[in-house]
Amino acid sequence: MNYARYLTRLSSSRQHSAIRVLTSIVQENPSIITMAGGMPNPQTFPIQEVSLKLKNGKRIDLDEKATRIALQYSGTKGLPPLVNMLTELQCRIHNPPTYKAEGHPGPLDLIVTSGSQDGLCKVFESMVNPDDKVLVEHPTYSGTLAIVKPLTSKAIPVESDIDGLNPASLRQALSPWSPSDAKRPGSDIPKVLYLVPNGGNPTGAGLTLDRKKEIYKIAQDYNLIIMEDDPYFYLQFTKPYVPSFLSMDTDGRVVRFDSFSKLVSSGMRLGFVTGPKPLLERLELHMQCSVMHASGLSQMALYKVLEDWGIEGFLKHAETTAELYKTKRDQCLAIMEKHLKGLAEWTIPSGGMFVWVKLHVEDSHKLITVRAREKGVLFVPGSVFMMDSSKPSPYIRASYSNCTEEQMDTAFQRLAEILQEG
Numbered sequence: 241m242n243y244a245r246y247l248t249r250l251s252s253s254r255q256h257s258a259i260r261v262l263t264s265i266v267q268e269n270p271s272i273i274t275m276a277g278g279m280p281n282p283q284t285f286p287i288q289e290v291s292l293k294l295k296n297g298k299r300i301d302l303d304e305k306a307t308r309i310a311l312q313y314s315g316t317k318g319l320p321p322l323v324n325m326l327t328e329l330q331c332r333i334h335n336p337p338t339y340k341a342e343g344h345p346g347p348l349d350l351i352v353t354s355g356s357q358d359g360l361c362k363v364f365e366s367m368v369n370p371d372d373k374v375l376v377e378h379p380t381y382s383g384t385l386a387i388v389k390p391l392t393s394k395a396i397p398v399e400s401d402i403d404g405l406n407p408a409s410l411r412q413a414l415s416p417w418s419p420s421d422a423k424r425p426g427s428d429i430p431k432v433l434y435l436v437p438n439g440g441n442p443t444g445a446g447l448t449l450d451r452k453k454e455i456y457k458i459a460q461d462y463n464l465i466i467m468e469d470d471p472y473f474y475l476q477f478t479k480p481y482v483p484s485f486l487s488m489d490t491d492g493r494v495v496r497f498d499s500f501s502k503l504v505s506s507g508m509r510l511g512f513v514t515g516p517k518p519l520l521e522r523l524e525l526h527m528q529c530s531v532m533h534a535s536g537l538s539q540m541a542l543y544k545v546l547e548d549w550g551i552e553g554f555l556k557h558a559e560t561t562a563e564l565y566k567t568k569r570d571q572c573l574a575i576m577e578k579h580l581k582g583l584a585e586w587t588i589p590s591g592g593m594f595v596w597v598k599l600h601v602e603d604s605h606k607l608i609t610v611r612a613r614e615k616g617v618l619f620v621p622g623s624v625f626m627m628d629s630s631k632p633s634p635y636i637r638a639s640y641s642n643c644t645e646e647q648m649d650t651a652f653q654r655l656a657e658i659l660q661e662g
């Protein structure tokens with residue numbers, strides 16, 4: 241893998257921030273006397289200690305030392321004990337082939353980000369020049385479209401279905417080129433493929449292992465980087481988990497995005513990116529001059545919770561969370577059967593928080609943004625998840641994650657009334 245091929249001019253030109261390097265030196269050598277970094281004196285901080293009460297009744301206290309670390313500037317890649325713990329988690333769950341791969345051009349690295357959204361934004365910006373072609377699963381997460389569309393008008397939608405991105409559609413999207421174009425300097429062949437493999441947003445789709453293997457092979461043939469955006473990995477409704485692209489990445493061509501938003505807290509703004517060091521180094525450099533590092537307090541709180549749980553406890557919590565969403569999915573499906581038969585059709589989500597519903601209308605946009613709101617119910621019109629949001633879409637995305645059964649019943653009853661009114 242020649243990683244320089246994938247980097248934009250902007251990303252390639254980034255240099256290590258002199259002051260940010262200081263933080264890492266101090267972190268690694270606590271005994272050093274430093275008059276270098278502009279570190280505020282923690283004596284001035286009003287917060288002395290932090291105590292967390294977990295729902296299982298446990299109390300986790302951050303002592304003065306841990307609180308001081310949490311409230312001070314820290315290294316860009318994340319709090320070392322948290323980075324170590326997350327690396328251990330990735331090895332346990334995904335067993336990445338490039339972990340500690342001696343001599344590999346892209347050894348595995350890991351960076352904690354301010355939510356996976358921040359990681360996605362910076363990684364796209366590091367690899368997609370204005371008007372580069374980039375392959376994007378379709379329909380897809382609106383937060384990704386918000387990154388990609390301003391970056392390039394030449395993003396190529398790759399159609400998916402309930403089994404995730406369709407390899408035949410990927411081959412079709414790549415048909416104007418041949419694998420040899422990936423070696424031809426100046427070729428406009430796409431270099432990056434973005435997808436959501438589990439609990440698809442907005443579709444609830446789950447990529448099958450066979451499709452993943454086929455997609456990885458296509459990525460090898462055309463020398464693509466795969467951006468595996470996987471915040472719903474642990475919200476798969478059936479076990480065993482479908483192996484990730486990271487778990488099969490012998491080449492070092494997968495950049496994986498995990499998130500704690502759907503498992504621990506969305507407000508703590510913590511995600512982490514796992515992938516080849518040459519690409520993650522660019523993300524680190526971008527973070528050095530933007531966010532500097534993810535919140536220290538959030539990282540310390542998360543670390544203490546994960547330390548208390550251990551990996552087994554984390555996996556048990558993830559399983560319980562997935563069970564809750566599976567129950568809510570089933571409630572949602574039953575309620576749609578009750579109210580929407582003959583008015584819409586839908587597919588069965590295999591994970592995550594969303595169901596993708598095709599209404600028997602030409603376009604759902606006005607119906608959802610005006611009529612449904614007037615009736616006191618909110619969904620998301622399908623056009624929001626399309627590369628060309630100006631085109632009519634009969635779809636809506638419904639999220640069952642945060643509604644009671646009664647609320648869902650009322651919501652779909654009101655939607656049915658609107659549809660029946662025509």
Ligand SMILES: Cc1ncc(COP(=O)(O)O)c(CNc2cc3ccccc3n(O)c2=O)c1O
Nearest residue numbers: 355356357358381436441469471499500501511
């Ligand atoms: C596939 C995929 N990738 C990345 C992210 C970002 O996760 P994070 O930065 O780690 O928290 C997401 C979060 N998705 C959403 C977030 C959201 C936040 C407020 C209001 C609405 C939201 N809706 O609707 C969403 O779908 C996602 O679904």
